[in-house]
Amino acid sequence: KAGVTQTPRYLIKTRGQQVTLSCSPISGHRSVSWYQQTPGQGLQFLFEYFSETQRNKGNFPGRFSGRQFSNSRSEMNVSTLELGDSALYLCASSWGQGAYEQYFGPGTRLTVT
């Protein structure tokens, strides 16, 4: 079974721009969660999507948004990028909604200059 895939793997953007990251979950998994990981803050939960609906949301500003498609693939968008948005963005899929075991992708390394 193929694992979670994320594209792109690396991205460099300028302050003020926007970015869209993509995630394809493991086949059969219906939940996709997004996380931001930085050396200073560790792993921070952004949001979770299940059956195309956002089910949980972390404490991030409205510039961070996401969506899930009918095939469970998910995208997250960050608008008006700030230097502090530089991070590793991880996507994880799981069989069910909530606290199920997470299967992570390799992440997208975003650098904002």
Add this chain to the structure above:
Amino acid sequence: TQLLEQSPQFLSIQEGENLTVYCNSSSVFSSLQWYRQEPGEGPVLLVTVVTGGEVKKLKRLTFQFGDARKDSSLHITAAQPGDTGLYLCAGASNYQLIWGAGTKLIIKP
């Protein structure tokens, strides 16, 4: 606010030594998951413990869930360089996962 504290934050030891890392909270969790993350990769699930007092072994790794389901420990016997990585614990509560900040482990050959 539920918190999950991991200790130590950083540990660097020689190959062959034993070590224990901890994951503590004042909250009760229905289960607790342990992950290992290597540089440039996403975390990989190692084990889930569900029952208070439960002990699970994965080769040289031993995981224990506290009797009160508020804490957990990971013990590594005869550590090897391949054990190097960031160890994360995540507690399940109210249909959400609460994540610890991680223990960065380096095993020197």
